[in-house]
Amino acid sequence: MTHKIAILGASGYTGAELVRLIAEHPNMDIVALAAERKAGLSMAQVFPHLRHMDLPDLCKISEIDFSQIDLCFCALPHKTSQDVIRALPKDLKIVDLSADFRLEDAEAYEKWYGNPHSALEQQSEAVYGLTEFCRDQIRTARLVAGTGCNAATGQFVLRPLVSAGVIDLDDIILDLKCAVSGAGRSLKENLLHAELSEGYHAYAVGGTHRHLGEFDQEFSKIAGRPVHVQFTPHLLPANRGILATTYVKGDPQSVYETLKSAYEAEPFIQVLPFGETPSTHHVRGSNFCHIGVVADRVERRAIVVGALDNLTKGSSGQALQNANLMLGEVETTGLMMAPLFP
Template sequence: MERIRIIVLGASGYTGADLVRLARIHPAVEIVALVANQKAGQTMADIWPHFMEADSLPPLARADAVDFGTADLVFGCLPHGASAELLAGLAGPRIVDLSADFRLRDAETYAEWYGVTHPAPALLDEAVYGLAEYARDLLPGARLVACPGCYPTAALLALLPLAQARLISPDDISIFALSGVSGAGRSLRETNLFCEVAEGAAAYAVGKHRHMPEIEQELAKAFGQDVLVSFTPHLVPMNRGELETISVRMTPGAALADLRRALDERYATEPFVHVLPPGVMPATRMVRGSNLCVLNIFPDRIAGRALVVVAIDNLVKGSAGQAIQNMNLMFGLPQTLGLEAVPLFP
């Protein structure tokens, strides 16, 4: 099997490290360079104890010391702004960007939510939004793929089949989301210290989380009209995992059985998305360390409403795993290649 030569930008972060973990055992991947400017000269084992036996990995290097022409694909795991600024200058390799820089199609919307002028607005029309289950036909020809955020990945997998079938109202969607602390990144922040997050839970970015316009953008495509969602994220004391409980109002004449049928039919042949049997509650422990998404639908006490519950691993299906899934589809490989690991339990 011919190997895909990859470079990982931001290998010293949680997402970058998880991508390296998955790519290292992928049978069709060769890692030719790992970029982490502040950690240049160190090895992955120096900063990540679980890479202690990964002697075959290249040492971390500065971006300006890497020959990007040696790669077939670059994974961008850098913060927003820095990612687009660097990737915009690459003419050779294909790109899967895990930052927020190419997810939003409108540069003004990006500036509004991220507080900076977009570094490469000319590339926005080219970027494919890489929600793999819905972008499969576009990925083989894509040069630039924007890997979705973790919260939008879970929300959209739960809602898109219902929106496309016009079974739910576009103007009454409320998302209550829980995320592990790794979703906040590895940088030193007081709010991420052990004593700040252990034995407690807290909402954050209430009414202003940057994933809101991403969710609304993709739902608007499905509904064929503008959508405004209520989205409230919470940080909970676990390392990884994400759980969303989504309240929706069914359209007149729709029943819970119709919503379940739409989910069952849409994901019947999808290897990573599983609609659980009636009554089984999704939980983060079902997907930890895997590229799986589990979801289910339940009746609400309020007539005409339903609850969709969905769980993913924020670092795998919510970022690094989905990025590899995108790569597989871009290069004509089985989408499950290198991603078949069973979830970790307990």
């Protein structure tokens, strides 16, 4: 059976990544691509690297006949996504890549994103889209909320450790570096080449980054009590990739064995041999996440490093994993491509 797919927000980086992945999926056919400001253009005009693909031209969302769509990916900006999804057919399967449905509490959403939620009915039915930990709920969901790319990386590194109780929950430091594509494709002065290249800086310092809302929600839920990680993101002058270096208090060997056991059956999460650390180079363009554990020189402290591609495993690849489950496909379909190296 071929599933008919629509992508809203197809002119952004995550939209283009979805097209790249789904175009090779044996049981999915992209029948609609929406991009309001670029409606009427071909995908080849917007993304020349997709020129070889037979794709529909970009259109406005209002021009799509959703009765003919089996599943819709929404790769739209925050706030825009909730307004659009609220107006879509109530029986349409949706994977949302924005932040609009990630947080279960409406007050938490307003705190972190600065505006009231306008689609509370949809928010209450949304399932959190961290595939490896939410499979059962995702299979039967109508609306899945994809995680933030930083939030996904931090959770892959920390979730099994929080759940197993092998680390001090009041002493977690997450130092994360993210490539520039994580900021989206819109023009921003601080992302110009001359502003960004040859430099490296922290941002949202002191607990203001929006993905902290996801960390607070998910870690506290697992632990059964409030858990607040100390989190500082950094902007890398690179196109793709996230590297999360996490400092935890606990026995390094127990930390390693917990992660190894948690992910031994997972096709996309690979725990490296003890003492090895990953590189963003080794996951680039793939749906894999590599995790390494090293014993710190300070007794009973461990350093856990996670690496993934923010556009693939951190966003569009994860979205396709979720869509596969929602449509009854094998979860790995269309996602087992090898990383690009060098």
